[in-house]
Amino acid sequence: MTELTAPKSSITSSEFADELREQLKYTQGVTVEQATAADVYVAAATAVRRHLMDSWMTTQQDMINGNTKAVGYLSAEFLMGKQLRNALLNAGLTEQFDEAVESLGFDVQDVVDAEYEPGLGNGGLGRLAACFIDSLASLGVPAFGYGIQYKYGIFRQEFDEDGKQVERPDYWLSNEDPWGHIDYGRSQRVNFGGEVVEENGKRVWKPAWAVRAVPVDYMVPGYASGRVNTLRLWQAKSYDEFDLLAFNKSEYMKAVEPQVKAENISKILYPEDSTEVGKELRLEQQYFFTCASIHDAIRVFYPGQDKPDLTTFPDKITFQLNDTHPVIGIPELMRVLIDEYGYDWDTAWTITNKTFNYTCHTLLPEALEVWSAKLIGKLLPRHLEIIKKINEQFMAELTGLTDDAEKIERMRIVTDGKEPAVRMAYLATYAGSHVNGVAELHSQLLKDVTLRDFSDLYDKKFTNVTNGVTPRRFIKLANPRLSNLITEGLGTDKWLEDLDMLEGLVPLAQDDEFVKKFAQVKMDNKIGFSNFAKRNFNIDVDPNTMYNTMIKRLHEYKRQSLKILELIADYADVKAGKLDIDKVTPRTVIFGAKAAPGYYLAKMTIQLINNVAKVVNNDPDIKGKLNVVFVPNYNIRVAQHLIPATELDEQISQAGKEASGTSNMKFALNGALTVGTLDGANVEIRARVGADNFFLFGMTVDEVEAMYANGYDPRKYYESDPRLKGAIDMVASGVFSNGDEDTYEPLVHDWLNKDWFMTLADFTAYHDVQSQIETLYGDQLEWNRKALLNVANSGYFSSDRSIEDYLERIWKTGPMA
Ligand code: T68
Numbered sequence: 001m002t003e004l005t006a007p008k009s010s011i012t013s014s015e016f017a018d019e020l021r022e023q024l025k026y027t028q029g030v031t032v033e034q035a036t037a038a039d040v041y042v043a044a045a046t047a048v049r050r051h052l053m054d055s056w057m058t059t060q061q062d063m064i065n066g067n068t069k070a071v072g073y074l075s076a077e078f079l080m081g082k083q084l085r086n087a088l089l090n091a092g093l094t095e096q097f098d099e100a101v102e103s104l105g106f107d108v109q110d111v112v113d114a115e116y117e118p119g120l121g122n123g124g125l126g127r128l129a130a131c132f133i134d135s136l137a138s139l140g141v142p143a144f145g146y147g148i149q150y151k152y153g154i155f156r157q158e159f160d161e162d163g164k165q166v167e168r169p170d171y172w173l174s175n176e177d178p179w180g181h182i183d184y185g186r187s188q189r190v191n192f193g194g195e196v197v198e199e200n201g202k203r204v205w206k207p208a209w210a211v212r213a214v215p216v217d218y219m220v221p222g223y224a225s226g227r228v229n230t231l232r233l234w235q236a237k238s239y240d241e242f243d244l245l246a247f248n249k250s251e252y253m254k255a256v257e258p259q260v261k262a263e264n265i266s267k268i269l270y271p272e273d274s275t276e277v278g279k280e281l282r283l284e285q286q287y288f289f290t291c292a293s294i295h296d297a298i299r300v301f302y303p304g305q306d307k308p309d310l311t312t313f314p315d316k317i318t319f320q321l322n323d324t325h326p327v328i329g330i331p332e333l334m335r336v337l338i339d340e341y342g343y344d345w346d347t348a349w350t351i352t353n354k355t356f357n358y359t360c361h362t363l364l365p366e367a368l369e370v371w372s373a374k375l376i377g378k379l380l381p382r383h384l385e386i387i388k389k390i391n392e393q394f395m396a397e398l399t400g401l402t403d404d405a406e407k408i409e410r411m412r413i414v415t416d417g418k419e420p421a422v423r424m425a426y427l428a429t430y431a432g433s434h435v436n437g438v439a440e441l442h443s444q445l446l447k448d449v450t451l452r453d454f455s456d457l458y459d460k461k462f463t464n465v466t467n468g469v470t471p472r473r474f475i476k477l478a479n480p481r482l483s484n485l486i487t488e489g490l491g492t493d494k495w496l497e498d499l500d501m502l503e504g505l506v507p508l509a510q511d512d513e514f515v516k517k518f519a520q521v522k523m524d525n526k527i528g529f530s531n532f533a534k535r536n537f538n539i540d541v542d543p544n545t546m547y548n549t550m551i552k553r554l555h556e557y558k559r560q561s562l563k564i565l566e567l568i569a570d571y572a573d574v575k576a577g578k579l580d581i582d583k584v585t586p587r588t589v590i591f592g593a594k595a596a597p598g599y600y601l602a603k604m605t606i607q608l609i610n611n612v613a614k615v616v617n618n619d620p621d622i623k624g625k626l627n628v629v630f631v632p633n634y635n636i637r638v639a640q641h642l643i644p645a646t647e648l649d650e651q652i653s654q655a656g657k658e659a660s661g662t663s664n665m666k667f668a669l670n671g672a673l674t675v676g677t678l679d680g681a682n683v684e685i686r687a688r689v690g691a692d693n694f695f696l697f698g699m700t701v702d703e704v705e706a707m708y709a710n711g712y713d714p715r716k717y718y719e720s721d722p723r724l725k726g727a728i729d730m731v732a733s734g735v736f737s738n739g740d741e742d743t744y745e746p747l748v749h750d751w752l753n754k755d756w757f758m759t760l761a762d763f764t765a766y767h768d769v770q771s772q773i774e775t776l777y778g779d780q781l782e783w784n785r786k787a788l789l790n791v792a793n794s795g796y797f798s799s800d801r802s803i804e805d806y807l808e809r810i811w812k813t814g815p816m817a
Helices: 013-028 037-065 084-091 094-103 108-113 124-138 244-248 252-264 280-301 310-316 329-340 345-355 373-379 381-401 405-410 424-431 440-450 452-457 471-477 480-490 499-510 512-537 560-575 600-617 636-645 663-669 682-689 701-710 714-720 722-732 745-753 763-777 780-792 799-811
Strands: 070-074 143-148 156-159 165-168 188-192 195-199 202-206 209-221 228-237 317-322 356-359 370-372 421-423 435-437 462-464 546-551 587-592 626-630 648-651 673-676
Touching (some): 013 037, 037 084, 037 094, 037 209, 037 228, 070 280, 084 094, 084 108, 084 209, 084 471, 094 108, 124 143, 124 209, 124 228, 124 471, 124 799, 165 600, 188 280, 195 381, 202 329, 209 252, 209 280, 228 252, 228 280, 280 310, 280 317, 280 329, 280 373, 310 317, 310 345, 317 345, 329 381, 329 424, 345 356, 356 424, 370 373, 373 381, 381 405, 381 424, 421 424, 424 452, 435 440, 435 799, 440 682, 471 480, 471 636, 471 663, 480 512, 499 512, 499 780, 499 799, 512 636, 512 780, 546 636, 560 600, 560 626, 560 722, 560 763, 587 636, 600 626, 600 745, 636 663, 648 663, 663 673, 663 780, 673 682, 673 763, 714 722, 722 745, 722 763, 763 780
Parallel strands (some): 070 143, 070 317, 143 228, 317 356, 356 435, 546 648, 587 626
Antiparallel strands (some): 156 165, 195 202, 209 228, 370 421
């Protein structure tokens, strides 16, 4: 095997400038004088790719020739963020780039800004996939990320003059994408529809139409590992097969219909988060990328072999199913093994069972995918047969495991009745080797509630892997000031490869001088964000206010309502003369959130927040002390600027609803204090940073359950807390809708009559903890000491640690030799 060195490039800035000139000339066809910042960006991207090319090729060779099992991370979403800075960091070219760009007469920021951020994910799930492939490469583990290259990513969010969310298409591929390499020669055929017939005693699928899956390869460079893995995103192309009959009749439009249909498959990312979408196109997408990926893995690991020995497949690669979206891959592998390679059912089952593992990311029952059997039968008739047979086998197995007939009935993968449906989470749980949740509490609740029957009978399958985030992007790139201070404090920069080393900062929290430096970093980051917000959104943010941030998808369970009601209550108190504005800690509450386009109450919440901002920010009685900012189109770039500047982070979901959360980890690592409930990974963050350094409030999971059981009446809380009543009445009376009492009626009605996630029940506790926050904030040295302890004790939340847990508990593989 080839000797590997960490990619610390030895080339000089002027050599790199020469490479940029060369790329400008031979790739873009422009002189330096003609070039725009966007040209320089493309030139730089192309140059960095060239630097990574040898490591990429060596990594692929070693993966195929070596004996280390690879990981195939199957995910419908990869929310990568911009690539240039990350690629430069991992290629060891950051300084050379900065100097070269300046020497060519360009502004470094302009060049970096020219990159358009791809939004190929909805939120935490997609970003987790991106962190995981970064860590896999950094740990030197052979891995593929497999997904879809959507033409349109998550919609671009704007606000209209009424403060309502407007969704604009995000045609990111209309710009040059210098990172993706389209490999037409390695495309795969993906079939759909048709029927299954009996031929010579065999079931044979006769598909009705097909699409061509073309791989677009992205390099995934590891940090200081010398390894470069591959993210392979599939693009749907039509086969050039015309319907000749239709064409001859001059029905041209009809003749190209299948082509249009085929290319629609990778056209758009579904902008849904945690809600069920029962769309045919979505199932087509899921099958499209899992089918192509499975065939691709066989091609990669058994090159040129007509009759490969696929009993060794689970030793070559292990597939991780990122939520239920790729679960259709299970019957697909069965089909491939039986129909295409002639294995018997039991052999195929053993291989399939060993190959797949499933990660669940939710606790909301409505987010667990269920497909109608009819639809599966229409699109994938052979797969439906296989799923039914798996279900039969499962039912028979269960009969041997338990006498509880009701339980067996509850566990059906294919439901009974008039309109049978396939429960993808159950299929994944039964067919794969392991099932994991994404935080300790979540994994426990999966076992106790969501997949209770399964954990009773298959306890060994269940495990936990707490999520993590990559310190390269979310500390080193996002927060260079803090990174430098950490390196100064620890005397080394090795912490970027071993984040547990942050613990070395614990003693420095007692060193007032160091804490003051830390406070200065935060202040500089606040000023940085203020400039960023002004430059990009023309929003004014005063760095002399506390930055209090809530960034995540807009969802009722996450309870942005709780945050805005608390703020409104303060505002109402000031207006009523019950609160002296001069005694209030100056604060800027910063929101970033997209709502699913069809999610009515979520969109109304955005409208309310925007209008609260309008009223409160402009009320002279407030004297600029309470400010609300809604940053439009929240994305990775905004996160990278906002998280390092934040002092107080909101993680206030109803206990038992947020599977993990990952921004909570990013905030703690960047020295924000968290106000949060005992939910998701908050529990583990609090345990590590210490209860004294975390603002806890609200009901526990048990209390929430008890309240559901006893009947929850939100009105009781409305009547008993005058602040809460005042806030809701203010919304209802039209203060934030120019006097119109109808605008927010549906929201108000929901709060008072349903409030499924118990925002009102937690309101008083939330207010009480805010008082503690204000008191502590008054003592800046103490506040910053606690914030520094958050940094020092959060090393556990590196995605490197998560990947190590997956390697040990699930994948049973490791770095390449
Ligand atoms: C999130 N889930 C969890 N789902 O909500 C969050 N996309 O607690 C957790 O930290 C994170 O996953 C990582 O584990 C999502 O982000 C989606 O984005 C989603 C759901 C359905 C369909 C598409």
